[in-house]
Amino acid sequence: MRIKGGRVIDPSRHLDQVGDVFVSNGIIVSELHPNQPTEVIDATGHWVVPGLIDAHVHLREPGGEHKETIETGLRAAARGGFTAVLPMPNTNPPNDNPTVTRMMIDRAKDLGGTRCYPVAAVTKGRQGDRLSPMADLIRAGAVAFSDDGSAVADDTVMRSALEMCQDLGVPLAQHAEDPVLSSGGVIHDGDVSQQLGLPGWPAAAETSIVARDIALAEQTGAHLHISHISTAQAIDLVRRSKAAGLAVTAEVTPHHLHLTDETAVTVGTLAKVNPPLRTAEDRAACQAGLTDGTIDMVATDHAPHTAADKGSDFQQAAFGMVGLEISLPLLLILVHRGVLSPLQLIHAMSTAPARVFSLPGGTLAHGAPADITLIHPGLPFTIAPETFESKGRNTPFGGWQVPGRAVHTIVAGRTAYLLAA
Numbered sequence: 001m002r003i004k005g006g007r008v009i010d011p012s013r014h015l016d017q018v019g020d021v022f023v024s025n026g027i028i029v030s031e032l033h034p035n036q037p038t039e040v041i042d043a044t045g046h047w048v049v050p051g052l053i054d055a056h057v058h059l060r061e062p063g064g065e066h067k068e069t070i071e072t073g074l075r076a077a078a079r080g081g082f083t084a085v086l087p088m089p090n091t092n093p094p095n096d097n098p099t100v101t102r103m104m105i106d107r108a109k110d111l112g113g114t115r116c117y118p119v120a121a122v123t124k125g126r127q128g129d130r131l132s133p134m135a136d137l138i139r140a141g142a143v144a145f146s147d148d149g150s151a152v153a154d155d156t157v158m159r160s161a162l163e164m165c166q167d168l169g170v171p172l173a174q175h176a177e178d179p180v181l182s183s184g185g186v187i188h189d190g191d192v193s194q195q196l197g198l199p200g201w202p203a204a205a206e207t208s209i210v211a212r213d214i215a216l217a218e219q220t221g222a223h224l225h226i227s228h229i230s231t232a233q234a235i236d237l238v239r240r241s242k243a244a245g246l247a248v249t250a251e252v253t254p255h256h257l258h259l260t261d262e263t264a265v266t267v268g269t270l271a272k273v274n275p276p277l278r279t280a281e282d283r284a285a286c287q288a289g290l291t292d293g294t295i296d297m298v299a300t301d302h303a304p305h306t307a308a309d310k311g312s313d314f315q316q317a318a319f320g321m322v323g324l325e326i327s328l329p330l331l332l333i334l335v336h337r338g339v340l341s342p343l344q345l346i347h348a349m350s351t352a353p354a355r356v357f358s359l360p361g362g363t364l365a366h367g368a369p370a371d372i373t374l375i376h377p378g379l380p381f382t383i384a385p386e387t388f389e390s391k392g393r394n395t396p397f398g399g400w401q402v403p404g405r406a407v408h409t410i411v412a413g414r415t416a417y418l419l420a421a
Contacts, residue, residue, distance in 0.1 A: 001413060002032065006043025006374065010050060011347035012363035021048050023370040026413035030366045041408070043374055049346045050362050051083025051371030051411065053353040054324065055251060056148070056173075056227060056299035059085075059116075061107070062100065063092025068304040068391050070107045070116065076302075076324040076390035077114040078417035081406025083371035084115040084361060085324075086353075089126065090149040096121035096132040098140035105141045113416040114409070115371070117143045117359060119173065122152050122161045129157060134164050143357050146173035148227060149274075151209050153179055158213065162222035171223040171249070171356060174213050176234065177275065181205035186315050188276040192261040198314055201276050207233040214241045214248055225356065226250040228301050230275040232285035239294040249356050251299040252286045254323055254330040255396075259283070263396055269310045269317035270396040273303075287339055290348060297352040300327045304392025322392035326383050328375065329402035335377070336403050342377075374408035381405065 001023035008019045022029050024036070032038055054077065060068035070087075077085050087104060089095035095104065101118050108116030120142035124130045126149065134145060145165060151174060152158045158174075165172045182205040187193045189200025210226055214237055217224035229235055229250045241248040255273060260280050264271040271277055289295040303320025311317045331349065334340045340348075350373075354362025361371045383400045385393040409417040 001039045001041065003041045003043050003048050003372065003374070006046045006048035008048045008364065009342050009346050010364040011343050011351040012050065013365060016343055021364055021372065023413045026370050028364055028366060028368045028370050045376065046407065047342065047375040047377060049373050049375060050350040050364050051373050051409070052081045052328065052349045053084045053359065053361060054082050054300050054302070054327070055086045055297060055353040055357060057085045057087050057302040057324065058090070058304065058320070059087040060304060061091065062103070067306060070104060071111055072389060072391050073302070073324070074108060074111055074114040074116065076388060078409045079389050079406070080325045081328050081373040081375065081409055082114055082324060083373065083409060083411045083416070084117060084359060086117050086119050086143065086357065088119055088146060088148040089121040094121050094126050096124050096126065098136050101137055101140040101142050113411055115411065117357070119144045119146050121145065122147045122172065123157065126150055128153055131157070131161060131164065134168060138168050138170060143359065144171045144173055144225070146175065146227065148173065148175045151175050151177045151179065155212065159216050159220065162216055162220040162224065166220050166222040171225040173225040173227050174209065175227050176206045176209040176213070176229070178205040178208050181208065185276070186272060187264055188261040188278050190261060190279060192264060196264065196314070203231040203233060203278065206231050206275055207237065210234040210237050214246065217248055218246055221247070223247040223249070228253050228256065228275055228299070229295060230256050230278050230282060230286065232282050235285050235289040235294055239289070242294065249296045250294070251297045252290055252295045253301045254298060254327045255321060256283065256286050257290065257334065258330060259396065267396040269312065269314055270321065270394060272314060272317050272319055273321055274319040287334070291340060291344065296348070296356055298327065298331060298348045299353070300324055304390050305394045307393070310394050321395050322388065322390050323395070324390060325388050326395065326397055326402070329383070329405050330397065332377055332404045333402060370410060370413040372410040373406050375404060376407045377404040379404045379407065
């Protein structure tokens, strides 16, 4: 395969220039044999980038197939330009044993498209008291640990988990939420929660856990990853920890980069997400943190729900929104506004997650897997949830005008998604 004449953007090599990318036998190569039969893809006017990687998704299978399956989730991922995803373990049963880990990997391999790298549970049943068989889970194919949906709140358990992750050489991704401080909260604790008469989820519930975990990471030497960071105070803590040389990384979602708690006034339960949408100051801090490298990556926290799950009652509705098919288009808005450069965008959506989670990909260098995304940055469209490949339609971004999208997703040299002409 010869991908010809595109704008090749590869943060792993600080490369941003028009050129060609060559693929042979599912691997990126520096040149092709002159007599080798070659498919030529004209990428003029497109970005050619390392395949996008989403480090935080919910595929719901096993146990929640009415909301999403591995198949529908991976189809949605491919449509969004993602060549790999990391599904969280809060399934039913949870991914706290090697059987579930292997099932997820095997199901994805059978589908033959976007790659699946499971994140396993830190604790048995995600109950927060006993560690899962972490070494066995890594041997089965898990790439990291998280009790996502819940924090590992117990200090002693968290320290033991970090020590084990340090021994295994993998990150622990923490859902930073003090369950006592956030108890009952359904929206950010502030002016909007008071206006709507809803229980608040204070910023301190995130900040306190981040502060504790950074101290434990320093003590253990482990790699701590902060999932879906949302508050200015927590971002500042991560910034200081990095300046001190600690192994601390963080991700931010597209919705925390774009929306505030004011969104709940207009779209209701579609804006209910955990952690909650915060203030305009927090949103500005998320954008600044991504721009200056404090926040390493963008991850969708793709959380599909049925219409009944989201309901109309804010206190009863499920937390979460979908994001796989619209994350890149929403981030392209920030590029068009000058908040991010194209190199920064691709770093945050491909190179950084590959490095943080020690995954193949994230580069177009010779010898890398041919996981490639072609992006048309000037192909505007209107977000229409009814067209999603995902079973989930729960997004407050319906009707938004976005400037571009992924048009061709290639995994191991084979097409996983191609936008119809």
